[in-house]
Amino acid sequence: TQLLEQSPQFxxxxxxxxxxxxxxxxxxxxxxxWYRQEPGEGPVLLVTVVTGGEVKKLKxxxxxxxxxxxxxxxxxxxxxxxDTGLYLCAGARRGSQGNLIFGKGTKLSVKP
Amino acid sequence: DAGVIxxxxxxxxxxxxxxxxxxKPISGHNSLFWYRQTMMRGLELLIYFNNNVPIDDSGMxxxxxxxxxxxxxxxxxxxxxxxxxxxxxxxxxxxxxxxxDEAFFGQGTRLTVV
Numbered sequence: 137t138q139l140l141e142q143s144p145q146f147x148x149x150x151x152x153x154x155x156x157x158x159x160x161x162x163x164x165x166x167x168x169x170w171y172r173q174e175p176g177e178g179p180v181l182l183v184t185v186v187t188g189g190e191v192k193k194l195k196x197x198x199x200x201x202x203x204x205x206x207x208x209x210x211x212x213x214x215x216x217x218x219d220t221g222l223y224l225c226a227g228a229r230r231g232s233q234g235n236l237i238f239g240k241g242t243k244l245s246v247k248p
Numbered sequence: 249d250a251g252v253i254x255x256x257x258x259x260x261x262x263x264x265x266x267x268x269x270x271x272k273p274i275s276g277h278n279s280l281f282w283y284r285q286t287m288m289r290g291l292e293l294l295i296y297f298n299n300n301v302p303i304d305d306s307g308m309x310x311x312x313x314x315x316x317x318x319x320x321x322x323x324x325x326x327x328x329x330x331x332x333x334x335x336x337x338x339x340x341x342x343x344x345x346x347x348x349d350e351a352f353f354g355q356g357t358r359l360t361v362v
Contacts, residue, residue, distance in 0.1 A: 169350070169351075176355070176356075177355055177356075178252075178339050178341070178353025178354055178355055178356055179291075179339075179351075179353050180353070181350045181351070181352075184350065224291065226351075235281075235293065235296055235303075235304065236281075236293075236351055237293075238283075238290060238291040238292075238293075239290065240289075240290030240291075241290060241291075
């Protein structure tokens with residue numbers, strides 16, 4: 137059972153376009169993280185959201201945590217080829233001793 | 249800090265052989281995780297340790313898989329005997345439990361079993 141569903145699975149867009157990727161679950165998480173992974177490398181943390189309804193911005197990336205802390209979205213404005221990669225969401229549950237549950241990811245390709 | 253260090257980066261082995269993957273976590277981190285990543289199943293947690301003690305190994309697929317953490321600075325994941333379906337990228341990650349839960353990943357070991 138996949139506890140965190142990410143959509144879309146694949147996304148190919150042109151440079152300059154906007155996009156949103158989603159991370160959904162029926163479970164409540166104490167926090168949710170977004171990671172970006174490039175080929176041949178391990179995932180690298182982009183942001184952690186903790187409070188329901190929280191919105192965080194990282195340059196052209198906007199992250200939102202759902203009010204019920206079950207879902208999250210990542211919006212990229214004016215995508216650039218350097219944004220290409222696999223975007224993973226990961227949820228932490230209270231009392232889980234740091235154990236993160238990962239979604240399968242959204243593979244983003246931004247063409248020049 | 250050099251980050252999480254994994255070795256080897258690539259491993260090609262024949263079916264039936266023993267494979268040992270190694271990980272050095274970030275100094276001071278008290279949690280260590282072993283993940284396996286495939287196209288079909290994504291990133292799966294195999295086992296994790298807190299303060300060198302295995303906490304949850306329910307993700308270990310079979311008895312062929314075993315993991316140890318003899319001290320705070322070293323962990324191994326062993327597959328014996330290896331099978332072609334074990335081919336994947338294996339990641340080690342460490343974090344500071346009780347902190348912000350950020351997991352720092354190594355560069356992974358790409359395992360191919362032929």
